[in-house]
Amino acid sequence: MFRPRLVLGLVLALANATVGFAKEPSVAIVVHPGVEVSNLSMNQLRRIFLADQQFWPDRSRITLLVRAPGAAERELVLDQIYQMDESQFRRYWIAKIFRAEVPSGPKIVWSSNMALELITAVPGSITFIPAADIDAHVKVVSIDGLLPDQPGYPLR
Amino acid sequence: MRGIVRGTAKITISILLIGTVASVSARDAFPAGQRVSALFFGEIDYRKRENQGSDGFDHTQGVAQINVQLGQRFRAFTELTATKRRNTDLRSEIERLSLHYTFSDQYKLSAGRYHTPIGYWNSAFHHGSWLQTTISRPQTAKFGSFVIPIHFLGALLEGNVGNSDFGYKVGYGNGRSEQINDPGDIGDIGDGSNGDTAWLLAGSYRPLGRHRLNTGASLYRDKISPEFGPDIDEELLGVYLALEGEAPEVVLEYTYSKHESSLSEGNVNSIYGQVAYRLPGKANKFKPYFRAEHLDVDDDDPLLGALGLDYKGYTAGTRWDFSSYVVLKAEVRREEFDNSGYRNSFWLQLAFVFDATSARESAAARRAAQNRGAR
Numbered sequence: 001m002f003r004p005r006l007v008l009g010l011v012l013a014l015a016n017a018t019v020g021f022a023k024e025p026s027v028a029i030v031v032h033p034g035v036e037v038s039n040l041s042m043n044q045l046r047r048i049f050l051a052d053q054q055f056w057p058d059r060s061r062i063t064l065l066v067r068a069p070g071a072a073e074r075e076l077v078l079d080q081i082y083q084m085d086e087s088q089f090r091r092y093w094i095a096k097i098f099r100a101e102v103p104s105g106p107k108i109v110w111s112s113n114m115a116l117e118l119i120t121a122v123p124g125s126i127t128f129i130p131a132a133d134i135d136a137h138v139k140v141v142s143i144d145g146l147l148p149d150q151p152g153y154p155l156r
Numbered sequence: 157m158r159g160i161v162r163g164t165a166k167i168t169i170s171i172l173l174i175g176t177v178a179s180v181s182a183r184d185a186f187p188a189g190q191r192v193s194a195l196f197f198g199e200i201d202y203r204k205r206e207n208q209g210s211d212g213f214d215h216t217q218g219v220a221q222i223n224v225q226l227g228q229r230f231r232a233f234t235e236l237t238a239t240k241r242r243n244t245d246l247r248s249e250i251e252r253l254s255l256h257y258t259f260s261d262q263y264k265l266s267a268g269r270y271h272t273p274i275g276y277w278n279s280a281f282h283h284g285s286w287l288q289t290t291i292s293r294p295q296t297a298k299f300g301s302f303v304i305p306i307h308f309l310g311a312l313l314e315g316n317v318g319n320s321d322f323g324y325k326v327g328y329g330n331g332r333s334e335q336i337n338d339p340g341d342i343g344d345i346g347d348g349s350n351g352d353t354a355w356l357l358a359g360s361y362r363p364l365g366r367h368r369l370n371t372g373a374s375l376y377r378d379k380i381s382p383e384f385g386p387d388i389d390e391e392l393l394g395v396y397l398a399l400e401g402e403a404p405e406v407v408l409e410y411t412y413s414k415h416e417s418s419l420s421e422g423n424v425n426s427i428y429g430q431v432a433y434r435l436p437g438k439a440n441k442f443k444p445y446f447r448a449e450h451l452d453v454d455d456d457d458p459l460l461g462a463l464g465l466d467y468k469g470y471t472a473g474t475r476w477d478f479s480s481y482v483v484l485k486a487e488v489r490r491e492e493f494d495n496s497g498y499r500n501s502f503w504l505q506l507a508f509v510f511d512a513t514s515a516r517e518s519a520a521a522r523r524a525a526q527n528r529g530a531r
Binding site: 043044046047050052053054055059060061083087088090091094095097098099100103104105110 | 191193195221223224225228229231233252254256258259260261279280284286287316319362364365366401402477480509511513526
């Protein structure tokens with residue numbers, strides 16, 4: 001009862017799904033080359049982006065660079081990491097400064113180019129860029145042991 | 157009304173002057189590692205109370221916060237307020253001023269004048285009217301409250317417990333002065349005072365999550381030397397639970413204090429619960445809220461018993477975020493002060509925030525990106 005057409009259809013459907021999965025845009029977390037961290041758990045990443053953790057394990061200060069509103073990668077980070085919308089995000093940082101928990105909010109970057117320039121220039125910095133914009137000079141941090149091109153990567 | 161207008165103009169000019177200085181200074185005048193940021197809050201309040209005169213536009217307040225990063229680990233924080241109430245002179249005050257040294261996320265040491273970190277409201281909102289959902293503060297934490305010491309002058313050690321979601325604060329400072337709603341800025345020592353300092357201990361638990369749970373407890377101890385009568389030992393316990401999200405936002409807070417002198421002793425119990433909910437869809441600029449509160453002071457309480465502080469109140473209203481940084485709030489209150497029967501009132505508040513640093517940095521970053529050509 002072998003049905004070649006059914007098997008072929010299933011194979012094609014599976015291939016299509018895999019290609020679609022691979023093409024799903026993801027966001028890479030990148031850090032200054034001097035940061036001695038190569039992997040972060042999702043909880044650690046959240047604490048860093050929420051400024052609940054402001055220092056790297058070597059006690060150097062973390063500088064947070066965040067893409068300006070309007071970029072797709074910012075929307076993804078707000079949803080996946082901050083779990084907030086734009087107005088909640090704005091209010092969160094104003095409250096954080098108001099309570100004297102941080103000296104200022106994240107530094108704003110307006111493009112991936114700008115993020116990549118600053119990430120190499122500012123010691124202790126961390127930011128996010130579309131995985132497609134990664135180049136050879138960038139230090140990418142894995143999240144829960146996964147890099148952006150691996151299945152199960154959480155930031156996509 | 158003319159006084160309020162003049163007061164508003166003075167406050168606005170003061171804020172703009174401070175803002176200009178802070179922003180210009182921050183632009184390029186500081187060496188590497190140093191940075192200035194500034195936040196400004198403002199509010200204009202209107203009230204109409206049942207069977208009482210002296211209503212209308214009640215007061216305006218401007219708040220300027222300046223943060224100065226003095227290097228990797230040192231920073232200074234200053235909060236100044238200017239308040240104009242009807243029929244009173246413009247009053248300005250240094251609300252908070254502190255110098256911070258950060259060893260790590262686990263150990264942060266500071267000294268200065270703070271909002272006493274007892275319970276939730278007093279340190280979460282205080283003068284940030286734009287931040288708080290309601291117009292009014294809970295009776296326990298209102299300005300000039302006798303129930304908790306609103307300010308604390310001393311030193312604080314705070315931080316995370318390891319890499320967990322738990323946090324702690326340990327404080328040591330002057331405690332209350334002879335005027336018990338003052339923070340003891342003049343020093344809780346010397347003539348007429350006992351020389352005993354106050355201390356506090358607070359713990360919090362803030363797990364990561366969409367509803368942003370924040371729960372904690374705090375303990376405060378002081379020996380008070382009031383203007384008249386014997387010394388009074390004060391012990392204060394505050395517990396709270398808050399969901400800091402928008403839909404819903406919940407705050408539950410309970411404060412208990414015990415006062416003991418050689419003549420008598422008494423307790424104070426204060427509780428309130430507040431619920432707010434950001435409406436979905438096209439109505440999401442509106443956030444209705446409701447709060448119920450109860451404050452009960454023993455008649456025998458040697459510190460507060462004679463002040464007639466008993467209170468019951470219900471507050472309902474809505475917040476309209478018609479702009480990203482400007483909000484209009486309207487609320488009705490039904491309140492009973494010192495068991496004297498309920499009174500109703502209606503309040504309006506226009507509140508705003510201006511994040512000078514963020515606005516300046518965003519504009520600079522945008523210009524830089526345009527010059528380079530965004531990817």
